[in-house]
Amino acid sequence: MVIKMETTKFAIPEIIFGRGSIRYAGQCALRHGAKKVFLVSDSGIKVFLVSDSGIEEAGWVQRLMDILKAEGIDWIYYPRVTSNPRDFLVEEGAEFYLKNRADVIMAIGGGSAMDTAKGIAIIASNGGKIRDYEGANRVQRPLPPMVFITTTAGSGSDISQFCIITDVKRAVKMSIITRTLVPNISIVDPLILRTKSEKLIIQSAVDALAHAIESYVSRIASPFTMPQSLKAIDLIFRNLRQAVDSRSLDSLEQLSIASIAASMAFSNAGLGAEHALAHSLGGQFDITHGVVHPILLAAVMRFNLSSCTDRMADIGRVILNKRLGSDMDTALAGITRLEEFFASFNVSLRLSQEVEEVDKQFLEPICRMAVNDACNLTNPRPASWEDFLSICEEVW
Amino acid sequence: MVIKMETTKFAIPEIIFGRGSIRYAGQCALRHGAKKVFLVSDSGIKVFLVSDSGIEEAGWVQRLMDILKAEGIDWIYYPRVTSNPRDFLVEEGAEFYLKNRADVIMAIGGGSAMDTAKGIAIIASNGGKIRDYEGANRVQRPLPPMVFITTTAGSGSDISQFCIITDVKRAVKMSIITRTLVPNISIVDPLILRTKSEKLIIQSAVDALAHAIESYVSRIASPFTMPQSLKAIDLIFRNLRQAVDSRSLDSLEQLSIASIAASMAFSNAGLGAEHALAHSLGGQFDITHGVVHPILLAAVMRFNLSSCTDRMADIGRVILNKRLGSDMDTALAGITRLEEFFASFNVSLRLSQEVEEVDKQFLEPICRMAVNDACNLTNPRPASWEDFLSICEEVW
Numbered sequence: 001m002v003i004k005m006e007t008t009k010f011a012i013p014e015i016i017f018g019r020g021s022i023r024y025a026g027q028c029a030l031r032h033g034a035k036k037v038f039l040v041s042d043s044g045i046k047v048f049l050v051s052d053s054g055i056e057e058a059g060w061v062q063r064l065m066d067i068l069k070a071e072g073i074d075w076i077y078y079p080r081v082t083s084n085p086r087d088f089l090v091e092e093g094a095e096f097y098l099k100n101r102a103d104v105i106m107a108i109g110g111g112s113a114m115d116t117a118k119g120i121a122i123i124a125s126n127g128g129k130i131r132d133y134e135g136a137n138r139v140q141r142p143l144p145p146m147v148f149i150t151t152t153a154g155s156g157s158d159i160s161q162f163c164i165i166t167d168v169k170r171a172v173k174m175s176i177i178t179r180t181l182v183p184n185i186s187i188v189d190p191l192i193l194r195t196k197s198e199k200l201i202i203q204s205a206v207d208a209l210a211h212a213i214e215s216y217v218s219r220i221a222s223p224f225t226m227p228q229s230l231k232a233i234d235l236i237f238r239n240l241r242q243a244v245d246s247r248s249l250d251s252l253e254q255l256s257i258a259s260i261a262a263s264m265a266f267s268n269a270g271l272g273a274e275h276a277l278a279h280s281l282g283g284q285f286d287i288t289h290g291v292v293h294p295i296l297l298a299a300v301m302r303f304n305l306s307s308c309t310d311r312m313a314d315i316g317r318v319i320l321n322k323r324l325g326s327d328m329d330t331a332l333a334g335i336t337r338l339e340e341f342f343a344s345f346n347v348s349l350r351l352s353q354e355v356e357e358v359d360k361q362f363l364e365p366i367c368r369m370a371v372n373d374a375c376n377l378t379n380p381r382p383a384s385w386e387d388f389l390s391i392c393e394e395v396w
Numbered sequence: 397m398v399i400k401m402e403t404t405k406f407a408i409p410e411i412i413f414g415r416g417s418i419r420y421a422g423q424c425a426l427r428h429g430a431k432k433v434f435l436v437s438d439s440g441i442k443v444f445l446v447s448d449s450g451i452e453e454a455g456w457v458q459r460l461m462d463i464l465k466a467e468g469i470d471w472i473y474y475p476r477v478t479s480n481p482r483d484f485l486v487e488e489g490a491e492f493y494l495k496n497r498a499d500v501i502m503a504i505g506g507g508s509a510m511d512t513a514k515g516i517a518i519i520a521s522n523g524g525k526i527r528d529y530e531g532a533n534r535v536q537r538p539l540p541p542m543v544f545i546t547t548t549a550g551s552g553s554d555i556s557q558f559c560i561i562t563d564v565k566r567a568v569k570m571s572i573i574t575r576t577l578v579p580n581i582s583i584v585d586p587l588i589l590r591t592k593s594e595k596l597i598i599q600s601a602v603d604a605l606a607h608a609i610e611s612y613v614s615r616i617a618s619p620f621t622m623p624q625s626l627k628a629i630d631l632i633f634r635n636l637r638q639a640v641d642s643r644s645l646d647s648l649e650q651l652s653i654a655s656i657a658a659s660m661a662f663s664n665a666g667l668g669a670e671h672a673l674a675h676s677l678g679g680q681f682d683i684t685h686g687v688v689h690p691i692l693l694a695a696v697m698r699f700n701l702s703s704c705t706d707r708m709a710d711i712g713r714v715i716l717n718k719r720l721g722s723d724m725d726t727a728l729a730g731i732t733r734l735e736e737f738f739a740s741f742n743v744s745l746r747l748s749q750e751v752e753e754v755d756k757q758f759l760e761p762i763c764r765m766a767v768n769d770a771c772n773l774t775n776p777r778p779a780s781w782e783d784f785l786s787i788c789e790e791v792w
Contacts, residue, residue: 010411
């Protein structure tokens with residue numbers, strides 16, 4: 001397929017991938033001039049009782065500290081990470097960073113730890129409040145060097161130029177998108193994935209799958225992002241069941257390759273209406289991405305279908321491993337198969353499983369907010385708040 | 397295919413791609429703090445009468461200067477680039493850079509201009525002579541920011557961590573390979589490709605094809621590089637004929653996407669025996685890569701076949717657009733089709749067309765030198781100097 005295009009940009013961090021690759025963390029920090037690393041992780045102190053990853057308990061934070069120590073690098077530890085990271089903790093973290101005269105920012109954890117670290121990097125170098133930077137390209141000054149070690153295979157924050165922070169007062173997840181948010185180095189060590197729960201394996205893979213699908217049909221998808229999207233979809237369909245059932249390191253490794261591919265794609269191609277709505281719902285009800293996607297994704301794909309039938313057919317072909325008679329048939333069969341795939345795991349498939357009946361009144365303001373989310377800009381079909389509301393009703 | 401692997405690294409520059417994207421050159425330099433750009437290009441002064449690209453004549457250097465001027469950026473122009481760039485010109489350029497207190501290094505041109513710029517960057521920041529850095533990972537100190545604008549679609553120097561400089565005294569092309577040689581930004585503007593000659597279009601595409609094939613079978617190929625290699629092979633086979641015949645911008649654009657994909661692959665996966673020998677031959681006889689590859693590539697593929705039959709079959713499948721009965725059949729048919737592909741263009745297919753009979757005596761020392769080329773380290777099958785010599789005799 002020949003794609004004619006305007007100027008497109010493709011930026012990713014340096015990636016260090018492999019079993020045991022966490023051992024390079026100290027050298028990576030040194031390469032960026034580290035004297036005192038600002039180390040961000042979750043689950044140190046149980047803020048808000050959220051501690052999904054258990055990264056500290058599994059010993060990875062200590063392992064990382066030992067690695068830094070061996071390289072003669074000092075560090076300061078900031079463990080105040082929550083899922084759906086809060087604006088005020090980011091601002092508090094930045095103060096802590098500045099007060100301690102730290103340099104390289106290192107995060108070990110999932111999307112929440114890494115997004116917290118990114119938020120801290122923004123405030124520490126640009127000042128102000130995190131909400132000042134909501135939207136695309138609003139961060140002006142360069143950020144401190146960032147070296148990230150992902151412990152999930154889904155959020156893609158270790159690869160992407162995205163940072164999602166919850167504005168607590170407005171109860172909304174803000175999308176902050178700018179090229180300088182691409183970390184300097186992403187270390188992906190599949191050995192760390194072995195300590196993940198079944199639930200987290202599924203949620204991370206579902207997150208990567210949503211990234212892959214939305215980026216593939218994005219208005220600004222490019223020849224650099226589209227093959228990455230399809231590769232991620234393929235790897236997730238072929239490996240998630242085995243990863244959940246057997247925890248085999250091979251299949252976990254393939255899922256983390258899928259997540260990297262999906263992240264390269266969405267970071268540079270953007271996302272769509274499904275993520276816009278997921279951010280808005282997540283901000284209001286504190287539901288994580290991995291939980292929302294199986295509920296919304298197929299419905300948003302059907303909504304978009306008329307605007308990108310050929311690309312939805314490409315997705316269908318990868319999911320089904322064959323093409324049917326027409327693009328429309330292939331696309332629709334792919335979406336149906338996707339729903340069956342989600343149903344085969346123990347996840348919520350209706351919005352009413354995650355949101356109380358009494359809270360249904362909030363759906364309208366949520367949908368109005370989703371329209372303005374930066375992700376909605378790249379959706380292949382314009383989506384109004386009424387469209388969002390009818391999607392919510394369809395999946396209720 | 398599941399690939400078990402040791403730690404693998406993947407580093408590429410930020411890529412800005414698209415028709416007219418040269419207009420971002422000034423902003424890119426500013427983002428890296430440019431006050432006085434060191435601008436490297438070929439064909440300004442006809443050193444050694446080599447002036448393949450005619451980039452200056454086509455007005456691109458002036459266009460770039462206008463862009464810098466519009467952004468209020470000063471520059472100093474260094475036009476002393478030759479094909480197969482010479483060590484002493486790199487060292488002279490570094491002196492010129494330091495004397496003029498330049499900052500961002502910008503190259504506009506093909507592989508020679510960009511490799512000259514990289515060599516200057518090394519010496520300007522690390523001192524010494526360029527031969528001190530021959531081999532892998534010998535450059536210690538960080539380099540000045542580099543923003544490159546490629547005018548060919550082949551060398552990949554705008555994407556890669558490779559720099560090839562000719563040691564004039566030893567008459568050898570030195571491979572200098574280190575992560576810091578990945579430029580900060582690569583601007584790829586397909587409009588520039590329209591000014592290329594037919595010969596240069598073919599040579600560049602052949603260079604990219606050799607990168608793609610050797611990186612795919614490399615010992616350190618990874619899941620991040622292998623899909624890029626295959627994509628490049630596919631795009632070159634489907635677009636080179638049309639690009640040569642019609643000069644259509646669409647097909648030239650596809651070739652430059654192929655070159656980027658191939659470069660992402662070889663920069664991170666390395667190359668093999670064919671490039672080792674091409675460097676050694678090129679250093680002795682001043683033959684460019686694009687001329688040597690059609691002569692050597694198929695012979696080296698047959699030499700390697702027993703060590704990587706499955707991967708050669710993947711290459712064959714892409715070339716033929718189908719699989720035959722066995723991996724071996726697919727691989728061999730792919731190599732034969734590759735030879736036919738080369739033959740369909742007006743290029744030399746035998747070494748005797750490029751090297752005088754009287755110079756045959758130099759083949760033994762050339763082959764002895766090829767064994768020590770850094771590219772030979774990642775070849776799937778160990779190659780001795782006798783192996784190289786028998787390849788040279790086979791293609792004589």
